[in-house]
Amino acid sequence: MLKVEDLRFAYSKNGRPVLNGASLELKQGEVGILLGKNGSGKTTLFKNILGIEKPMKGKIRFEKDNLLKMSRRQRARRIAYVPQHIHFGDLSVMDSVLMGRVSRFGLKAGMEDYVAVEKILADMGLLEFATRSAEALSGGEKQKIAIARAMAQEPKLMVFDEPTGNLDIANEQLIVKEAKRLAREKNISILASLHDLNQALEFGDKFFFMKDGVIKYAGGKEIITEDVIKDIFEVDMAVREIDGRTVILPVI
Amino acid sequence: METLQKLKKINRRNTAVIILMVLAVLLAGILCLFVGSSGMTVQEGFQALLGNGTPAHIRIIQNIRLPRVLAAIIAGAGLAIAGLIMQTTLNNTMASPSTLGVSNAAVFGANLSIIAFAGGFLSTGNNLQSFDAGANPYATSVLAFVFAVVSVLLILGLCTLRSFSPNVVVLAGMAIGSVWTAATTILQFYATDVGLSAAVVWSFGDLGRATYRTDAIMAVVVLAGFVYFMLMAWRYNALLSGEATAKTMGVHVEALRFVSLLLSSMITAVCVSFLGVIGFVGIICPHVTKRLLGHDHRVTIPVSCLSGSLLLVLADTLSRSLGSGSALPVGAITSLLGAPFFIAIIFSRKGGHK
16 A cells, blocks of 8 residues: 655755645555646656655655665565656667566576566567567557566556557557556556546546645545536536446536 | 577677677787888787797887787777766767766876976887986876866766756766866966977877786776676666666666766776877767667677777777878877768668667
C-alpha cells in the first residue's frame, strides 16, 4: 500500500509551492487515476513519489517502509516509472528493457536477467522486436517497451505520467488495457495521470482530483459528479448513464 | 531462446569489430614506428627495436619513435573516451573532452610558465639535447596540469553548490574557459617575440614531447578512467533515457555525473599538459562510433578508445611524413584527416541507425 501524507514541495527555496500538503492512499493492486488541470501539481507529485525530487515536508510510505529514507536502488525495486516523453538512445529493444534491471544486477546483466526480460517481451508480444533499435519504433511501440522496462524492475507500483498523451485512439486503448491487465495479473498497483475523463472511468478503481497542490477529492467512481468536475476543471460537463455506463460529455 | 541466439550473433559482431580495431591499431602503430625522416629501412628499424643495429638507430626507435607511438595510442584512446563520456553525462552532442575549459586552463598554465617564468618544454627536435640552458623541461607541463585541475575543480565545485544540471555545467565551462583564454591573451600581449612564439608552438599538439615517463602517467590515468567507465556502462545506457527516468531506475545520477566529469577532465588534463592541444579526436571518434554501432556503452567505450588511438597514430604518421624533417602539428592533421570522414558519416543515411 502506498500512503502519501501532507506532502509539501517547491522547486526553489522561496519559490511558489507546487505541492501544498498533498495526501493519498492506494491499496495493492488498485489502479489510481490522478486528474487535474495543467499546473495543478500532478507531475510534481509523481516526481516526489518516484524520488526524482525530494519533498520539503511530508511522509511517503510504501508497505511498511519509509520511501524517503530508501536509496534510489531500493526504491527502484519497488516503484517503476513510465514517463510521458520516452526516448531510449540507439539501443536494441532487448537492451532497453534489460536496463530496467540495473537496480537488481548492478554492474553486469546475468543469464537470469536475460531470461526474465525474454519472458516479459514474450508476454507483451514484443519478442519479434528484441534486436531492433528501440529509437526507430513508433510511439505506441515505444510506450509498450517503456512498460516492459518498468516491468523488468519487478515493481509493486507503476507510475504512468499521461501514458496516452502522444498516442492515437487504437494505441491508447492498447496501452490502457495492457497496463490494467498487468495490474490484475501481477497484483501491481498503478498510479496514472490522465486527461480524458471517460478513459479514466474505464481504467481506474480509485480517483484523485488535484487542485492547487492538494488532493481535493478522492474515492471511487461515485465521487465523479458534475459539481466536482466544475470545481476542478472550471468547465461545465454532463455526467450521463448510457447503456449502463457512466459517460462524461461536454455541455454545449 | 531464439532471441538469445540473435543477441549472441550481435555480440559476436561487436567482439569482431573490437578485435579488428585492435589489429588495426597495432598495424598502424608498427607502420608509424618505421616511417620517418632518418632514412632507416624497415629491417634496420626492426633490428633496432630488438636492441640490435647502430646506436643511432636504436636511439631513434627506442627513445624517440616508440614513446611517440605509445603516446598517440594512449592519448587518442583517452581523448576519445573523455569526449564520449562528456557527451553522455552532459546529454550534449557538442560536448568535447575540454568542455569544462580544461584545455584553455592548460594553455594558460603553459603560457605562464613559458612567458613569465621562461620555462622549457620538450618538443620534437629538442628532446635529444638539453633544451634552453637550465630550464626545467617539465615545468611547463606541471604548470599546465595544475591550472587544468584548478579549473576543473572550480567548475565542479561551483556546480555542486547549485543543482547539477548539464546545461549549467556546459555554460560554466564555457565561461571559465573564456576567462583563461582572456588571461592568456593578456599574457601574450606582454610577451617577448621569442616567448610568444614558444608559447604558440606549445599550444600546437605535438606527440614528440612524449617520453616513457609521460606515457606511463597518461596510461595510468586513462586506464583508471576506462575501467570506471566500463563498469558504469549500464548506468550510462540508463542515462540515455533521460535524467529523471535514470533516477527512477536506481541510478545515482548526480554522483555518476560528478565522477565521470572529473575523470574525463583529468584524462584531458594530463594529455593536454604533456602533449599540447589535440582537438577533434574527442568529438569525431565517439560520434562515428555511435553512428555506426549504436549507443550501447558496453560497445562504444572500447570502440571509441580504439578509433581514437587509430586516428591519432595515423595522423601522427602522416604529420611526420608530410613535414619533411620537422613534423607538422598533429592537432591540425587530426582535423584535416578526421573532418571529411566525419562529415561523410554524418551525411550518409546508410551509416545511421535511425
